[in-house]
Amino acid sequence: MGRLTGGDPSLLRRINSAVVLHALRATDHATLTEITRVTGLSRPTVEGVVEGLVEAGLVVERAAEEGAARRQGRPARHYRFRAEAGHLLGLDVGSHQVTALLADLDGRVLGSLSKDVSESASADDRLERLRSTVAELLRRSGVSRGSLRAVGVGSPGVIEADGAVRLCAALPQWTGLNLGERLSRSFKCAVLVENDANAAAVAEHWKGAAAESDDVVFVLAGLSPGAGSLIGGRLHRGYGGAAGEIGALHLLGREATPEALLSTTDEPLHPLDEQAVAEVFKHAREGDERAREAVDRFIQRLVHDVTALVLALDPELVVVGGWATGIDDVLDPLRHELARYCLRPPRVALSRLGEAAVAMGALRLALDHVEEQLFAVEGTVTARR
Amino acid sequence: MGRLTGGDPSLLRRINSAVVLHALRATDHATLTEITRVTGLSRPTVEGVVEGLVEAGLVVERAAEEGAARRQGRPARHYRFRAEAGHLLGLDVGSHQVTALLADLDGRVLGSLSKDVSESASADDRLERLRSTVAELLRRSGVSRGSLRAVGVGSPGVIEADGAVRLCAALPQWTGLNLGERLSRSFKCAVLVENDANAAAVAEHWKGAAAESDDVVFVLAGLSPGAGSLIGGRLHRGYGGAAGEIGALHLLGREATPEALLSTTDEPLHPLDEQAVAEVFKHAREGDERAREAVDRFIQRLVHDVTALVLALDPELVVVGGWATGIDDVLDPLRHELARYCLRPPRVALSRLGEAAVAMGALRLALDHVEEQLFAVEGTVTARR
Numbered sequence: 001m002g003r004l005t006g007g008d009p010s011l012l013r014r015i016n017s018a019v020v021l022h023a024l025r026a027t028d029h030a031t032l033t034e035i036t037r038v039t040g041l042s043r044p045t046v047e048g049v050v051e052g053l054v055e056a057g058l059v060v061e062r063a064a065e066e067g068a069a070r071r072q073g074r075p076a077r078h079y080r081f082r083a084e085a086g087h088l089l090g091l092d093v094g095s096h097q098v099t100a101l102l103a104d105l106d107g108r109v110l111g112s113l114s115k116d117v118s119e120s121a122s123a124d125d126r127l128e129r130l131r132s133t134v135a136e137l138l139r140r141s142g143v144s145r146g147s148l149r150a151v152g153v154g155s156p157g158v159i160e161a162d163g164a165v166r167l168c169a170a171l172p173q174w175t176g177l178n179l180g181e182r183l184s185r186s187f188k189c190a191v192l193v194e195n196d197a198n199a200a201a202v203a204e205h206w207k208g209a210a211a212e213s214d215d216v217v218f219v220l221a222g223l224s225p226g227a228g229s230l231i232g233g234r235l236h237r238g239y240g241g242a243a244g245e246i247g248a249l250h251l252l253g254r255e256a257t258p259e260a261l262l263s264t265t266d267e268p269l270h271p272l273d274e275q276a277v278a279e280v281f282k283h284a285r286e287g288d289e290r291a292r293e294a295v296d297r298f299i300q301r302l303v304h305d306v307t308a309l310v311l312a313l314d315p316e317l318v319v320v321g322g323w324a325t326g327i328d329d330v331l332d333p334l335r336h337e338l339a340r341y342c343l344r345p346p347r348v349a350l351s352r353l354g355e356a357a358v359a360m361g362a363l364r365l366a367l368d369h370v371e372e373q374l375f376a377v378e379g380t381v382t383a384r385r
Numbered sequence: 386m387g388r389l390t391g392g393d394p395s396l397l398r399r400i401n402s403a404v405v406l407h408a409l410r411a412t413d414h415a416t417l418t419e420i421t422r423v424t425g426l427s428r429p430t431v432e433g434v435v436e437g438l439v440e441a442g443l444v445v446e447r448a449a450e451e452g453a454a455r456r457q458g459r460p461a462r463h464y465r466f467r468a469e470a471g472h473l474l475g476l477d478v479g480s481h482q483v484t485a486l487l488a489d490l491d492g493r494v495l496g497s498l499s500k501d502v503s504e505s506a507s508a509d510d511r512l513e514r515l516r517s518t519v520a521e522l523l524r525r526s527g528v529s530r531g532s533l534r535a536v537g538v539g540s541p542g543v544i545e546a547d548g549a550v551r552l553c554a555a556l557p558q559w560t561g562l563n564l565g566e567r568l569s570r571s572f573k574c575a576v577l578v579e580n581d582a583n584a585a586a587v588a589e590h591w592k593g594a595a596a597e598s599d600d601v602v603f604v605l606a607g608l609s610p611g612a613g614s615l616i617g618g619r620l621h622r623g624y625g626g627a628a629g630e631i632g633a634l635h636l637l638g639r640e641a642t643p644e645a646l647l648s649t650t651d652e653p654l655h656p657l658d659e660q661a662v663a664e665v666f667k668h669a670r671e672g673d674e675r676a677r678e679a680v681d682r683f684i685q686r687l688v689h690d691v692t693a694l695v696l697a698l699d700p701e702l703v704v705v706g707g708w709a710t711g712i713d714d715v716l717d718p719l720r721h722e723l724a725r726y727c728l729r730p731p732r733v734a735l736s737r738l739g740e741a742a743v744a745m746g747a748l749r750l751a752l753d754h755v756e757e758q759l760f761a762v763e764g765t766v767t768a769r770r
Contacts, residue, residue: 158728167728215624227697236616238699239600240729246696311631312612312697314623343543343552344625 013049016041020049021058021081022375025106029062029080050079057085058374083108086149088370090363091130092196093155093179095119095170098130099359100137105149105374107367112359113137123173131186150369151191152362154199155179156226158242163193166241192365196220197244198235199361200351201228204319206364208352213317217244217309218351221302221322221330227309236313246305281329299330303337310342321351398434401426405434406443406466407760410491414447414465435464442470443759468493471534473755475748476515477581478540478564480504480555483515484744485522490534490759492752497744498522508558516571535754536576537747539584540564541611543627548578551626577750581605582629583620584746585736586613589704591749593737598702602629602694602731603742606687606707606715612694621698631690666714684715688722695727706736 016039023038024030030038036046053059062078083106090101099114113136117129138145157168163180180193194202201218204210210218214233220226227244229236236243283291306318318338320330328350338345353360401424408423409415415423421431438444447463468491475486484499498521502514523530542553548565565578579587586603589595595603599618605611612629614621621628668676691703703723705715713735723730738745 229697231616231621236698238729239701239731240699242696242727242729243699244697245699245728308693309697311627312614312629312694313621314625314628314630316624342627343630344623344627346624 013052016045016049017053018375020046021053024059024079024081025375029078031076031078033076035079054079058082081105086370087143087147088149088363088366089134089151090359090361090366091134091151091153091183092199092359092362093126093130093153093171094196094358095156098126098133099356100130100133101356101359101363102137102141102143103363103367105367105370107363109363110143111137111141112356113140120172123171123177126171127182130183134186146188148187148189150189150366151183151187152199152364152366152369153179153183153191153193154196154358154362155193156196158240158245159193159195160241163191190366190369192362192369194235194362194365195226195228195237195241195244196358197226198228198237199359199365200321200353200357201230201319201361202235202364203353203357203359203361204321204351205230205233207360208357209319209349210317213315213347215314215316216319217306217313217315217317217346218319218321218357219302219306219309221320225302225305225322227305229309229313229315231313244309246309285329295329299333302330303334306334307338307341310338310346314344315346317347317349319349319351321354321357398437401430401434402438403760405431406438409444409464409466410760414463416461416463418461420464439464443467466490471755472528472532473534473748473751474519474536475744475746475751476519476536476538476568477584477744477747478511478515478538478556479581479743480541483511483518484741485515485518486741486744486748487522487526487528488748488752490752490755492748494748495528496522496526497741498525505557508556508562511556512567515568519571531573533572533574535574535751536568536572537584537749537751537754538564538568538576538578539581539743539747540578541581543625543630544578544580545626548576575751575754577747577754579620579747579750580611580613580622580626580629581743582611583613583622584744584750585706585738585742586615586704586746587620587749588738588742588744588746589706589736590615590618592745593742594704594734595702598700598732600699600701601704602691602698602700602702603704603706603736604687604691604694606705610687610690610707612690614694614698614700616698629694631694670714680714684718687715688719691719692723692726695723695731699729700731702732702734704734704736706739706742 019039019041020035023035032043032046032050035050036043039046041049050059054061058081059079060082062080083104086105087110088103088105088107090103092099096116096119097114098117100112101109102111103109113133115129115133117126121129155165155168155174156170157174158166159179160166162178164178165174165176168174180191183191197218197220200220201210201216204218205213205216210216210230214230216230218228220228225246227246229244238244280291280294284295310318320334331348331350335348338348351357404424404426405420408420417428417431417435420435421428424431426434435444439446443466444464445467447465468489471490473488473490473492475488477484481501481504482499483502484497486497487495489495498518500514500518502511506514540550540553540559541555542559543551544564545551547563549563550559550561553559565576568576582603582605585605586595586601589603590598590601595601595615599615601615603613605613610631612631614629623629665676665679669680695703705719716733716735720733723733736742
């Protein structure tokens, strides 16, 4: 049974620090008087907290000359949050490419770097490729590894809570890999691993097509399709991290894989050849009959997958992503079919972040982690079962 | 930006009352000394709070002679929670039957009553049938209408947040009915309307097959199939209350309705004739070839629906309910197929509450409402975006 803990002084200090940091982070700079007013804390408390935050390197006094025009007498001191006090990485481990994003503690992106990797690369080679990409990005940006506060990673597959890959069909030797543990060797900070479609859903909610909605299904409509869902603004991972792993759905309705459906010959496409997919979409747009039939078959399959997700979850919005080109052709048929099958059809939108979504989402997850540590204080008093 | 509110005396009183009620509710009876020890509150605070609760009728002094053997001197006073201080109703509005459950403030069922209703009854007739069932149950139980603290209602269809029925194929004139508002005319307390499959999911979590799991999909495998989901122990209604309304799923995979699939003649079953369904299951068990084929077709359809839900949500447990008999035949095929299609197959169990699940879930929702008012105090200090 929970109850009020009363006067724990260290908890109170943490709460007050978080409240002041939160206030400073919401503005460019503020005086002690302004902080006192906004936070409702007493002047001596604010002075003590700000002093502690300056010592910790998280807050700095803004030089008076940067401020407004000097007035007569002693000018008020201005303080600002030091977003440069730490850094974050957002990583995307894909089948053809690895990507790293570097950001400050405000989540502002300072640099990014992608490198190609063979789809048949071993797990060791793929991880090495990722490490060298990170090293080069840090070097170019002049940021030391010790400054990193959290690293987010997006990866295909079912990801366990500890960052291990339970199952992954898309990357060689990926099933069973303890991705979180392996990457932790390269960093002193927390490493957070997330399913790629889940990360993309978070990214679209942060800065993309789903910025206005808290109930979203993001569909990664690739040859190895997956989905990520936000419910009430929070990622829904499922009991075992497998929510949205809809790759097997088509086996139920129609015995056909995307690579067979999209083929314009008698041979199915290569399972990871998304270039070939873009080609088929291009030919279909140019009027090629066989390509158009292939795209139609593929859209029917996508509609089936998305409708199943929508009926199960009833989201406000469906965001479709996965390829840079071609995929926008599916929006109208998808809308039409959802209106036919769903009691309450959701809005449908195209991904705004495109290929950057997974790395951006991984970055946001790293930022969430840091915000929880630095800025969030939750004390809950509950008296229920 | 949230922050500590400091010393709001009325909030503090509410917290202390809730804490004392919570402690008393967890035991048969307790002395002021025991309450003081368990709650960590001061003796004078406990005395004041208990006095207030006695005045409000929620707590009563247990007569000394009921207690342990008298000792020398003045015996300590014992207090207990008065579960009989108020009552709750759980109602189920079905196509063939309406059911009412009556319970005390501990959720202990004091009585129940079901009445048949024609599947073609008008909305007014069905509501009237429900009202007369409630009136008779209250009369038989000797409970006055004024003692009711909350009424929960389970109904087919997509239910809006205000208790209106957005869409319902199963009951005549039900679409567009403001069920919550209509029933509120009969009661002075809160009326909470919930989708029937959602209510059943809540019930199985409370007292049924899902008592040990917080991540559950409950499938109401009737001729008009539906599903309810709990995520982290909380009902997932979806953005518009339509989550789990999987009736249209089969249209995607196979162009067949359950009533056609389960028919052993060339004519489909009547959409609401669940007696005929039980017959088909019975004949199949007795070796009738045509009935067995019909059941197999139906199971394939059910597997498709359930797999779609499982892939979207990744629950720990699937509970199948809907009919009193026959439905247990689907468990093994369902387990087998889920293991084939799901990266992380869930456990599968049969409903333990059977036909009582919807009314029980409605009762639990009424109890949740009352507990929130009486026993729950949540004060959250948050400093985040």
